[in-house]
Amino acid sequence: MGEVDPAFVQADEHRPKLKPVEVVDEIPVIDLSDILNPTHKNTQQVISDVGRACETWGFFQVVNHGVPVELRRRVEAAAKKFFDGPLEEKRKVKRDEVNAMGYYESEHTKNVRDWKEVFDFLVQDPTQMPASHEPDDKELRILTNQWPLFPDDFREACEEYAREVEKLAYKLLELISLSLGVPANRLNGYFKDQTSLLRLNHYPQCPFPHLALGVGRHKDAGALTVLAQDDVGGLEVRRKSDGEWIPVTPTPDAYIINVGDLFQVWSNDKYESVEHRVVVNSTKERFSIPFFFFPSHNTIVKPLEELVNEQSPAKYREYNWGKFFVTRNRSDFKKRDVENIQIYHFRV
Numbered sequence: 001m002g003e004v005d006p007a008f009v010q011a012d013e014h015r016p017k018l019k020p021v022e023v024v025d026e027i028p029v030i031d032l033s034d035i036l037n038p039t040h041k042n043t044q045q046v047i048s049d050v051g052r053a054c055e056t057w058g059f060f061q062v063v064n065h066g067v068p069v070e071l072r073r074r075v076e077a078a079a080k081k082f083f084d085g086p087l088e089e090k091r092k093v094k095r096d097e098v099n100a101m102g103y104y105e106s107e108h109t110k111n112v113r114d115w116k117e118v119f120d121f122l123v124q125d126p127t128q129m130p131a132s133h134e135p136d137d138k139e140l141r142i143l144t145n146q147w148p149l150f151p152d153d154f155r156e157a158c159e160e161y162a163r164e165v166e167k168l169a170y171k172l173l174e175l176i177s178l179s180l181g182v183p184a185n186r187l188n189g190y191f192k193d194q195t196s197l198l199r200l201n202h203y204p205q206c207p208f209p210h211l212a213l214g215v216g217r218h219k220d221a222g223a224l225t226v227l228a229q230d231d232v233g234g235l236e237v238r239r240k241s242d243g244e245w246i247p248v249t250p251t252p253d254a255y256i257i258n259v260g261d262l263f264q265v266w267s268n269d270k271y272e273s274v275e276h277r278v279v280v281n282s283t284k285e286r287f288s289i290p291f292f293f294f295p296s297h298n299t300i301v302k303p304l305e306e307l308v309n310e311q312s313p314a315k316y317r318e319y320n321w322g323k324f325f326v327t328r329n330r331s332d333f334k335k336r337d338v339e340n341i342q343i344y345h346f347r348v
């Protein structure tokens with residue numbers, strides 16, 4: 001087995017229990033067919049199910065979501081071919097400190113290296129982002145995608161898939177808004193120049209799954225995440241009621257949805273952004289594809305006015321999404337001594 005590279009080793013208290021806990025209350029599965037079909041029979045029921053799931057778990061799964069399954073298969077196949085391909089091909093599209101998109105295999109979450117390799121691309125190409133995390137630096141940087149030439153349908157499969165998942169993301173944005181009692185399109189304007197990312201994740205087999213994680217515990221910073229996982233399993237969600245790590249059992253062709261930090265702030269803590277992590281395994285590799293739904297870089301994030309009043313005042317000071325994002329991503333390349341930026345730094 002050889003030496004275990006200490007960069008991957010989690011502190012004792014964060015190591016996974018490889019025997020999962022017995023799961024009694026599963027993460028809710030919500031059927032969207034009533035929303036997507038024009039008769040809209042049970043819209044109210046779906047909205048209240050979504051609201052309850054966001055409050056109780058911060059996570060839910062959706063089925064009959066409208067994303068064509070053939071498209072998902074195509075992008076899954078393209079991802080597998082790309083990751084299985086020669087390292088020199090992957091290195092041709094390696095990301096660096098200037099070009100943040102592309103391939104990389106050395107991400108750190110909370111200063112411990114993740115057991116994974118990744119390909120990132122922008123849903124909107126090009127995308128504007130602040131050039132630096134410095135609050136007074138107003139300069140912008142244009143981010144663009146880089147595409148591998150192998151496999152040859154990789155780019156097309158990725159781009160078509162992104163367009164379909166984006167539709168689902170908007171649908172969910174609207175449902176979650178309605179569940180908070182604000183108009184369906186209350187948040188849509190923030191996404192006009194979205195900074196959303198699509199990520200292909202490959203978690204190779206790991207000889208020491210009791211010590212490492214595919215992704216260390218974290219909260220997603222964006223509005224919501226639409227995640228496709230394969231049938232291997234490995235995603236675990238921190239149950240709000242008792243802090244226990246609960247595995248999300250793969251449901252074929254479903255998407256796993258979670259609300260991120262932006263919804264926690266917009267909802268003034270009604271919907272919490274819940275911690276999750278990925279456990280790896282010694283016999284099977286795993287693939288997953290998250291779509292991170294991010295607003296435009298200049299979005300000012302603060303609790304929605306409709307949801308605050310004298311009795312329940314705003315719990316957060318406003319912050320700028322682009323600066324938050326750029327600050328967060330400074331830690332991707334190397335270990336840093338300071339704690340990464342978190343929304344609780346903006347708590348009043």
Ligand SMILES: O=C(O)CCC(=O)C(=O)O
Binds near residue numbers: 201
């Ligand atoms: O691979 C997964 O199941 C989840 C990955 C994840 O949480 C992330 O990339 O933010």
Ligand SMILES: [Fe+2]
Binds near residue numbers: 219276
């Ligand atoms: Fe995540």
